[in-house]
Amino acid sequence: xxxxxxxxxxxxxxxHALEEDxxxxxxxxxVGTDGxxxxxxxxxxxxxxxxxxxxxxxxxxxxxGVAVGLAAQGFRPVAEIQFQGFIHPALDQLANHAAxxxxxxxxxxxxxxxxxxxxxxxxxAPEHHSESIEAIFxxxxxxxxxxxxxxxxxxGLLLAAIRDPDPVVFFEPTRIxxxxxxxxxxxxxxxxxxxxxxxxxGGDLTLVSWGAAVREALAAAEALSGEGIEVEVIDLATxxxxxxxxxxxxxxxxxxxxxxxxxxxxxxxxxxxAARIAEEALDSLLAPIRRVTAPDIVPPLLRLExxxxxxxxxxxxxxxxxMQWR
Amino acid sequence: MPEPAAAAEDNRPYIIRAYxxxxxxxxxxxxxxxxxxxxxxxxxxxxxxxxxxxxxSIGQEAVAVGACxxxxxxxxxxxxxxxHGHCIAKGADVGRMFAEFFGKETGYCRGRxxxxxxxxxxxxxLGANGIVGGGLPIAVGxxxxxxxxxxxxxxxCFFGDGANNEGAFHEALNMAAIWKLPVVFLCENNRYGMxxxxxxxxxxxxVALRAAAYAMPGVTVDGNDISAVAEAVDAATxxxxxxxxxxxxxxxxxxxxxxxKSDRNRYRSREEIEAWMARDPIPRxxxxxxxxxxxxEDEVRAAEAEAERVIEAGLEFARAGPDPSxxxxxxxxxTTEAP
Numbered sequence: 001x002x003x004x005x006x007x008x009x010x011x012x013x014x015x016h017a018l019e020e021d022x023x024x025x026x027x028x029x030x031v032g033t034d035g036x037x038x039x040x041x042x043x044x045x046x047x048x049x050x051x052x053x054x055x056x057x058x059x060x061x062x063x064x065g066v067a068v069g070l071a072a073q074g075f076r077p078v079a080e081i082q083f084q085g086f087i088h089p090a091l092d093q094l095a096n097h098a099a100x101x102x103x104x105x106x107x108x109x110x111x112x113x114x115x116x117x118x119x120x121x122x123x124x125a126p127e128h129h130s131e132s133i134e135a136i137f138x139x140x141x142x143x144x145x146x147x148x149x150x151x152x153x154x155x156g157l158l159l160a161a162i163r164d165p166d167p168v169v170f171f172e173p174t175r176i177x178x179x180x181x182x183x184x185x186x187x188x189x190x191x192x193x194x195x196x197x198x199x200x201x202g203g204d205l206t207l208v209s210w211g212a213a214v215r216e217a218l219a220a221a222e223a224l225s226g227e228g229i230e231v232e233v234i235d236l237a238t239x240x241x242x243x244x245x246x247x248x249x250x251x252x253x254x255x256x257x258x259x260x261x262x263x264x265x266x267x268x269x270x271x272x273x274a275a276r277i278a279e280e281a282l283d284s285l286l287a288p289i290r291r292v293t294a295p296d297i298v299p300p301l302l303r304l305e306x307x308x309x310x311x312x313x314x315x316x317x318x319x320x321x322x323m324q325w326r
Numbered sequence: 327m328p329e330p331a332a333a334a335e336d337n338r339p340y341i342i343r344a345y346x347x348x349x350x351x352x353x354x355x356x357x358x359x360x361x362x363x364x365x366x367x368x369x370x371x372x373x374x375x376x377x378x379x380x381x382x383s384i385g386q387e388a389v390a391v392g393a394c395x396x397x398x399x400x401x402x403x404x405x406x407x408x409x410h411g412h413c414i415a416k417g418a419d420v421g422r423m424f425a426e427f428f429g430k431e432t433g434y435c436r437g438r439x440x441x442x443x444x445x446x447x448x449x450x451x452l453g454a455n456g457i458v459g460g461g462l463p464i465a466v467g468x469x470x471x472x473x474x475x476x477x478x479x480x481x482x483c484f485f486g487d488g489a490n491n492e493g494a495f496h497e498a499l500n501m502a503a504i505w506k507l508p509v510v511f512l513c514e515n516n517r518y519g520m521x522x523x524x525x526x527x528x529x530x531x532x533v534a535l536r537a538a539a540y541a542m543p544g545v546t547v548d549g550n551d552i553s554a555v556a557e558a559v560d561a562a563t564x565x566x567x568x569x570x571x572x573x574x575x576x577x578x579x580x581x582x583x584x585x586x587k588s589d590r591n592r593y594r595s596r597e598e599i600e601a602w603m604a605r606d607p608i609p610r611x612x613x614x615x616x617x618x619x620x621x622x623e624d625e626v627r628a629a630e631a632e633a634e635r636v637i638e639a640g641l642e643f644a645r646a647g648p649d650p651s652x653x654x655x656x657x658x659x660x661t662t663e664a665p
Contacts, residue, residue, distance in 0.1 A: 025474075051474060056501065057497070057500055057501060057504065059497035059500065059501060061463060061493055061494045061497050062462075062463040062466060062494065062497035062498050062500075062501050064463070065460075065462070065463020065464050065466065065467060065494065065497075065498070066463050066464075066466050066467035066470060066501065067467060068463070068464050068467055069452075069463065069464040069465060069466060069467015069468040069469075069470065069471065070467040070468075070470060070471050071467075072447075072452060072464070072467070072468065073467070073468055073471035073472075073475075074471070075471055075474070077467075089493065092457065092460070092494075093460070093463060093464075096456075096457050096460060097455075097457075097460060097464065101453075102658050102659070102660070102661065103438060103658045103659050104435055104438060104439045104443045104445065104453070105435055105439070105445045105447070105453070106435055106436040106438060106657075106658050107658050107661075108445065108447050109445060109447055109452070109453070110661065141659050142659050142660065144660070164661075165661040166660050166661050241660075
C-alpha cells in the first residue's frame, strides 16, 4: 500500500504495465526526458529506455496513427496527448481507424491502444487546457472511454485499459491530479471497465457523476445528509460502455436523479444518461431528472472559472429542488 | 526479393536484370489481373452489383506491381481509397475481393469493409483507407513495430498526390525520418486530387522535392514504366532494411477513369486522357518481356487469357457467396460484444 495522488497512481500503473508486458510502449510529447507536463511519466524513460518511453515531435495526428500501426502489429501503445484541447488532429485516426480496425477486418486486426490526455477546468489555465469534451468520444462505436475520479480508480482502470484488447481513451482530470492522497495497493490489480462505482449509498436521490466533479458530488451528498436527504452517489468511471444498469437500479429505488458533469450542457453525456432513465425507468421517477453542468460556453479564464465549473451549492440546490416533488 | 545485381556491363533494364523469368511472368499476370479486375468491378457497378462508389486504378498498374515485386509476405503495405491494384499486387485473391465489393460474407472483411477497406493481414496488407492520408501515420507505426522487433520487414506506404497536402503526410515523414524507420513513402501521382491538379494544389513541382524537408531521399520516376518503379522502390527498401531510414518515391502516372463514379471529367481534356492511354503500362511491359526473350507473344496472350479466366472465376465465387448474417451485425465493434 502507498498513499499516493491520482497522477502518482497513473505513473505507478504505467510503470507496472511496462514491467509486466514488453509489448507496452509509451509515446507522446515530452513524455520521456521531461517526464510529461504533469509528470505522469516521470522516471519511466530513465527506467525503461527511449525505445519504450518515446518522445515524439508535436504531431498529434501521427502520435495517434503510429499507435494504431503499432497496435495492429501486436504492441500495446499508450499514447499521451498533452492536453485534451490538442486532441483534435488525433481524432481522425481515433475515430476513423482505431475505432474501426476490428470491425472493418472482422477481428483479423485489433487495436489494443490507450490514448491518455489530461483534461478539465479548475487549474486556472486558458480554454484549450480546461475543457471537457468527453462526449465526443463517447459517441464513437469501437472506442472505450474511461475517466477516473480517485487515485485507486486511476490505477486500476488504467491497468485495465492497457490490458484491454480494444482502443481506450483515458481522460485524467487535472484538477484532482494532486488534490488528495489515498491508500492504493500497487499490486497490479485492475478494476473492471464498464462498471460504475457506487461511492455512497442513499435512498432518497441518485446523483450520477464522473471525473473531478465526483468530489463536488460527494461534498454535496455529505451536506444534504445533514438535512436528512440521503444521496446515492454513482461514479460512472467508464462512459463507454457505460453501466446503465447501476444507474437504472439506483433510480428505481430512489425515484429521483441529478446528473452532475463539468462539461457544457448541450449534447453532454448527461443527456445520454437522462435519456436512458426516461426510456427505461420513467415509471419509477417521482421528479424530473435534473442536470447540473457547465453553461454552454467556452471555459473562461480564472476570474470567471467558478461560474463555469458546477459548484457544490449548485448540486445542493438541484437536489433540494428535486426533493420538493411529491 | 530481387536477385543479386548482374555484371556492370549488363545494360538491360533493371527489372530484367534483377528478377528471374518466373517473377517477371508473374508481374505481367498481376498487371493483367488488376486491369481485368477493375474493368469487371466497373461492369458490376453498372449492373448494380456494387453500390456506393469505387475508385478505379486503370492505367496505374505498373506502380502497384512494380512497388510490390520485391516485397515478401512479411513486408507490409498500407493502401489508399484507390487500392484494388495494391491488394492484388500484394497477393490478394480476386474472388474474395469481389465478394467484399458485393458485401458478401466470403469477402475479405466479411462484407463490412467494401471497396475502400480491403485488408489482408496474412499477406502483409494492413488495409486500404477511405481517408486520404490516413495510412501514412499507420505505416510509420508498422515500420516502428518492425524496427523494434528487428524483423527486417519494410512497410510500403501508398498514397496519392492529394495526400501530400494533408498534415498527416508531413507529420508521418518527419517522424519516420527522425526515427530512421524502414518505410517507403510511395506517392502515386496521377496528377489530380479528384478534380484539382497538382499544379493548382501543390506548391512544389514534384512531390519528391518534399523529401528534402525531411532529410530523406526523394526520387521521381515514370510510374508507367514498371522497371523504373521497381528499381526505385527496391533501392528504397534496401535502404530501409539496412537501417538507413525512409525514402520517398514519386511515381508519375495517370488514372484513365474519373476519380470515382461521380466524376464528370470536367477538369481534363479528351486529348490528355488519350495521350496517357497511349502510354499504357501493360503492353509496354509485355513488349519488354518479349524483346528480352522472357515470354513469346503467344505467352503474353495466354497470360491475358489466364487473367480473364481468374477474374471470371472470382466473380462467380463472389456471386455465389452468402450475405452477411444479421446475427453478426453488432459483432466486432468491440472484442467482446457490448451489452
